[in-house]
Amino acid sequence: MSEQTQETAPSDARRVVVAGAGMAGVQTAVALREQGFTGPVTLIGAEPHQPYDRPPLSKAVLLGKAEDSAFDVDFEDLDIELRLGCEVLGLRPADRVLDTEAGPVPYDVLVIATGAEPVRLPGAEGVPGVHLLRTLDDAARLRPLLAEKHDVVVVGAGWIGAEFATAAREAGCVVTVVEAAGLPLAQALPAEVAAPMARWYADAGVELRTHTRVRSVEPGAVLLDDGTRLPAGAVVVGIGARPATGWLTGSGIELGEQGEVVADHRLRTSAPSVYAVGDCASFPSLRYGGRLLVHHWDNALQGPRTVAANILGEAAGGEPAVYDPVPYFWSEQFGRFVQYAGHHADADRTVWRGDPADQAWTVCWLRDGRLVALLAVGRPRDLAQGRRLIEAGTPLDPDLAADPARPLKSAAR
Template sequence: MNRVVVVGASAGGLTTVEALRRAGYEGAITLVGDEAEPPYDRPPLSKHLLSGAWEPHRLALRSRSELTALAVELRLGVAATALDPVARSVLLADGAEIEYDNLVVATGVRPRRLPGTGGVTGVHTLRTLQDALTLRARLLPGRRLVVVGAGFLGTEVAAVARGLGVGVTLVESAPVPLAAAVGEQAGRFLTGLHRDHGVGVRTGAEVTGVLSTGGSVTGVRLADAAGTTVVPADDVLVAIGCVPNSEWLAGSGLTVADGLVCDEYCVAAPGVYGVGDVARWYNPLFGTAMRIEHRTNAAEQGMAVARDLVRGGERRPFAPVPYFWSDQYDTKVQAHGYLRGHDEALVLDSDATVRRLLVAYRTGDRITGVLAAGVPPRTVRAWRSLVATRTSWEAALAGQYT
């Protein structure tokens, strides 16, 4: 193995590079990224950076000197446009062609957009540093923000905006925000946090148009069971999910289906691995394929791929308990496991007055996840261990109530 090429210079890609060096790999490494900035952390974009508590320099994952010490060739500000797995080469937007012995695809995702809003000032998505800085400059006291999509990104931005004195309306097409991700009980609990802080919440509402005057947004037209209404807005954040950045793999022969399809070792094809948000891999711990858009997973997957590249001999499947967290006002929400597609979400503890919640999730006859807010860390760790050890639902609940 003489050259590893990593396409995607965010957390997953950088972690792969660092883990390769720690494991003793001394060959050439090229790290390709479509953004001009050196690798930076994305979760603070919707939290610390947006609120003004942090400035951009604090997001840097590594200093210039630390990147230099990795002896990695950085190709930043240029996107990969094609892959030839037979010739083992990657084509870049600037016309350059890079050969590899092993390739790591870590190209992440991009936000979905509302049709017809291109070029309208005040309509935002939030994925990059520049996205966050542009939105931050407009979140001034007294202004009005409509957030389309009440998932975790949308609700985090809503919480930050309220703290800055902005009037906020959350718009969600589902009857209960976040229900598809965490269940109705947890969704209602989290929605209550926003209502308690003065956020307007419109559920069961579809966006039928974004209104503008002179090229600047003025409002959002909604349709729900009550009819059609217009919510005035100075800014609109579109937070309706993301699309994997996998188009550049077209024609390569690799399997792409809502992400780059990989096996339990994160292998997509001989010499090609997937890491982070773009990778859909088979997780044997849960017996299903999954694509996880969370920072922790990207880093853990990068380390697992690096181990597989340098280890030789016995291989180990990548079978983590996924983890994510979200800051909502003064409440930290944590979740372990695979919550989507659950058969049951059982509320074990709930007290809205002190913002405490504990929910366990069942899929089949197993406990497959836990979500907590305002719960002691040791309690959360205990429930996580039940997920990690594939504990049956009956045994998990018996341990709780006996």
């Protein structure tokens, strides 16, 4: 902490415990210090590694361009106690106790930031050669397989599947992607938007098999439902993720339909002095008129600032900080930089900027004449301008917005 922060920060005897040492947990602890909290802060992580960022796992770490992606945070200097290799097991809100492998941990304020866990392929658990890509250890196990240029089968053509296929092709592997839906990213994007992206696989030398399910996995091979047997030195499963909240069973914390912690507009849970942030929590969005569950890096970066502000505000009696972001994420796949901002589910008009057969294009979603979401492929300026337009709720002229030669902001009415 800086000398100025130490001199001006109010004293606070409350003990804040953060369960989860990923992006959301780390940023919560850091934000508390940045906003002037001087009480004890304990950060608990299930993995033994120094807390690290996840996006590089499917890129630089996987390809051996970096050994790890540890956060550049001096926890000792910030007086943040780290307890690593310590899994959380349960919660007793009435006693204000978090149960862990190492024993009970009392708290005055608890922040749940345990993130999400990958969905596993039924019947494939314990089969040699089947991998997930969620942790640093996962990337470490996969890296030598790519270096040896094994044949790779990727199950799932979502964001992680596409990113891993990109890295595997860069490493020189023969890659086949198996997808149960008819298009990649079928759960995330409308068919008309996902369809042009399907061509990227063939252009990169990746075989994409859609409308195809895995019947079984055996050492060295994947058997498909049509009887095809694919050789596989490695099988990587990327069929989604779900909130890592099983440990909250029986705690009384309200969970949603997808198992996520149900938080309010201040990211408070149903239990007193317990907050939830990041991939494990949903929150109500006034901007979009519904509850959002966002499994992306930016949400885990932004939400902690709201949590920290509200923890400090509890004692100071300040105005509540409301969390209502414009969701944002990005993906690097097949030589393209793909960015998305907003939430398009309730859009009533789609506007294209550019030809999706080209290397760079953008699709905009409008509702009642206002931009609510956009997907930009190789057009970062569109994304930056569009995000600001969404935040401001600015009406757009759809005809002007459709001209890719014009700055998107010039379409504002």
